Amino acid sequence: MAGGRKRRRFGTVRQLASGRYQARYRAPDGLERRAPTTFDTKTDAEVWLSQIEADLSRGDWTDPYAGAVDFEEYALRWVAERGLAPSTEELYLRLLRLHVLPGFRQWDLDEITAPRVRTWRAERLETTGAPTTVAKAYRLLKAILQTAADDELIRRNPCRIKGAGREEADERPIATVEQVDALADGVGPRWRLMVFLAAYASLRPEEQAELRRTDVAFEDGAVVLRIIRAAPELTTGRRVVGDPKSRAGKRVVVLPGFLVVDVRRHLEWFAAKEPDGLLFVGERGAPFRRSTFGRRWRKARAAVGLPPNFRFYDLRHTGNTLAADTGAKLKDLMVRAGQSSQKAQLIYQHSTLEHQRRLAEGIDAHVRDRRAGGQQPGGDARHA
Numbered sequence: 001m002a003g004g005r006k007r008r009r010f011g012t013v014r015q016l017a018s019g020r021y022q023a024r025y026r027a028p029d030g031l032e033r034r035a036p037t038t039f040d041t042k043t044d045a046e047v048w049l050s051q052i053e054a055d056l057s058r059g060d061w062t063d064p065y066a067g068a069v070d071f072e073e074y075a076l077r078w079v080a081e082r083g084l085a086p087s088t089e090e091l092y093l094r095l096l097r098l099h100v101l102p103g104f105r106q107w108d109l110d111e112i113t114a115p116r117v118r119t120w121r122a123e124r125l126e127t128t129g130a131p132t133t134v135a136k137a138y139r140l141l142k143a144i145l146q147t148a149a150d151d152e153l154i155r156r157n158p159c160r161i162k163g164a165g166r167e168e169a170d171e172r173p174i175a176t177v178e179q180v181d182a183l184a185d186g187v188g189p190r191w192r193l194m195v196f197l198a199a200y201a202s203l204r205p206e207e208q209a210e211l212r213r214t215d216v217a218f219e220d221g222a223v224v225l226r227i228i229r230a231a232p233e234l235t236t237g238r239r240v241v242g243d244p245k246s247r248a249g250k251r252v253v254v255l256p257g258f259l260v261v262d263v264r265r266h267l268e269w270f271a272a273k274e275p276d277g278l279l280f281v282g283e284r285g286a287p288f289r290r291s292t293f294g295r296r297w298r299k300a301r302a303a304v305g306l307p308p309n310f311r312f313y314d315l316r317h318t319g320n321t322l323a324a325d326t327g328a329k330l331k332d333l334m335v336r337a338g339q340s341s342q343k344a345q346l347i348y349q350h351s352t353l354e355h356q357r358r359l360a361e362g363i364d365a366h367v368r369d370r371r372a373g374g375q376q377p378g379g380d381a382r383h384a
Contacts, residue, residue, distance in 0.1 A: 010025060010049060010050075010052075010053045011023060011024060011025035011026075011049040011052070011053070012024050012025075013042055013045040013046055013049070015042070016038065018038075020038040020039060020040065021038060021039045021040075021041065021042050021044070021045040022034065022035065022038050022039075022045070023035040023039065023045040023046070023048050023049050025049060025052055025053075027061075028056070028061065035048055035049075060155070062152055062154070062155050068108050068109075068110060069108055069109045069110075069148075069153055070108060071104050071105065071107050071108060071109055071112060072101055072104075072105040074109060074144070074148065074153075075096055075100065075101070075144050076096070078143075078144050078147060079092050079093060079096070085232075085240075085242065085245075086232070086234060086238075086240040086242075087206075087232040087234065087240065090234050090235065091136075092140055094235075095133075095136055095137045095140050096140070099124055099128070099133065099134070099137035100137050100140060100141050103116075103120035103123070103124070104116075104120065104141075109145070109148050109153050109154050110153070110154050112145065112154075112158055113158050114158040114159075114160055116158070117141070117158050117159055117160075117161065118161060121134060121138055121161060121164060124137065131167075131168065132167045132168075135164065135165050135166060135167045135168075136167070138159065138161070138164045138165050139165035141159055142157065142159035142165060145157045145158060145159055146159075172314050172317045173306070173307065173309075173310050173314055173317075174314075174317060174318045174321050175199065175306065175310070175314070175315065175318045176370075177366070177367050177370040177371065178370065179304050179306060180195060180196070180199045180200075180315065180318065181371070182300075182303070182304045183195050183297075183300050183301065183304055183306075183315075184196055185300075186296070186299065186300025186301075186303050186304060187293070187296045187297060187300045188296055189269070189270070190270050190282075190283070191280070191293055191296060192262070193259075193262050193263065193266045193279075193280075194208055194280060194288075194293070195315060196259055196262060197225075197255075197259075198312060198313075198315035198316050198318075198319065199315040199316075199318050199319045199322075200255065200256050200259065200319055200322065200363055200367070201225065201253050201255055201259075201319060201336075202253075202316050202319035202320050202323065202336055202337045202338075203225075203227065203253070203316070204230065204244075204245065204249075204313070204316060204338070205290075205312060205313065206230040206231055206232040206233070206244075206245075207227050207229075207230045207244055207249070207338075208279070208280060208288070209230070209231040209232075209233070209239075209278075209280065209287065209288045210229040210230055210231035210241055210278070211225065211227075211278065211279040211280065212276050212277060212278055212279060213267065213271060213272075213274075213275060213276060213277050213279065214275070214276050215227070215228065215279075216263065216267065216279070218260070221257065221260070222254055222255065222257060222260070222357065222360065223254070223255040223259060223260055223263045224252060224253070224254050224255070225252070225253045225254075225255065226252055227244060227249060227250060227251050227252070227253060227338065228244075228250050229241060229242070229243065229244070230242060230243065230244045230245065230249065231287070231288075233289065233290050237289075239287060244338060245338070249338040250338075251336070251338050252353065252356065253336060253356065254353070254356045254357050254359070254360040255360060256360045256361070256363040256364035256367060257360070257361070257364045258364055258367055258368060258371075266279065267279075272285060293312075297312055316337070319337075320336075320337050322363050322366060323336055323337075323359055323362075323363060325362075325366065327362070336356065336359060
């Protein structure tokens with residue numbers, strides 16, 4: 001009718017018996033959708049429909065019910081579907097159980113908002129006093145919700161706090177050559193080589209736990225190790241044998257010359273006797289266990305005077321620093337430590353076995369210089 005109000009082309013508005021107004025529209029999936037609330041006026045309802053129409057035209061529309069998915073169920077399924085390494089899966093489940101789910105298990109995905117994320121993070125920082133752990137938990141939450149956004153279950157990832165996932169841990173301590181030698185003596189002859197391989201070859205403890213006789217070779221007066229497996233021990237005590245931590249973890253490491261004697265003695269006295277036997281086993285031939293070694297490590301650390309927060313893993317940091325002090329190229333250091341960086345792979349030259357030998361010789365010269373004039377540690381101490 002001329003001069004009459006035009007009929008809406010998108011959606012409908014009707015007045016309810018209560019006097020309030022209801023807005024409805026047909027979604028791209030063919031189903032009729034209603035506004036989640038009613039409106040005081042017809043104009044308010046029409047404005048809401050106009051916003052939905054604009055979202056559809058921009059391709060920003062999402063099913064308003066798609067995000068009605070229990071967060072806990074989605075998060076646990078997310079972890080299960082990643083195909084993670086056992087140690088990583090254990091870490092993620094622990095972060096979920098202790099830090100993420102207590103804050104979000106009562107919500108559906110679409111109910112997790114940016115303000116709720118900010119409040120949760122602030123509370124975790126205050127209650128735990130562990131910013132590094134909170135950063136890990138935040139990164140995990142952000143990854144889960146990013147997948148939900150990619151799955152179009154939510155419109156946008158609510159984790160938008162700049163720098164919240166960045167870890168700013170304190171610089172790890174470094175042991176001196178004298179302290180490393182004292183630690184090696186303190187843990188006892190069966191485990192002393194583990195200390196040296198951590199400090200002077202930058203081997204991870206889980207890599208040492210799966211070293212075997214067939215991984216050791218004596219070439220041109222030096223010892224060459226093949227790192228091709230790792231056996232991290234989960235908190236349940238289960239030992240999981242698999243690939244090293246990263247693709248770069250599979251590598252060849254040349255040991256400093258002063259370790260030749262220690263390696264020969266260890267192979268003769270302590271390694272499992274089978275041709276493919278483990279290098280590090282207990283007195284009864286069982287594989288290396290953190291609990292058994294940990295008691296000896298703590299006693300040795302206290303005797304040396306190192307702080308309680310000095311971890312066995314920090315010996316690897318010591319080794320990386322010693323290797324860097326030889327003037328080696330960054331790529332050579334990365335190869336020795338089993339670290340990978342795509343950018344560095346493109347920028348730096350390939351590390352050859354000859355470069356690794358030179359790096360080992362540099363460490364060898366440094367340690368021999370520090371030991372000069374003093375009594376060599378160790379000796380025939382099989383029964384110490």
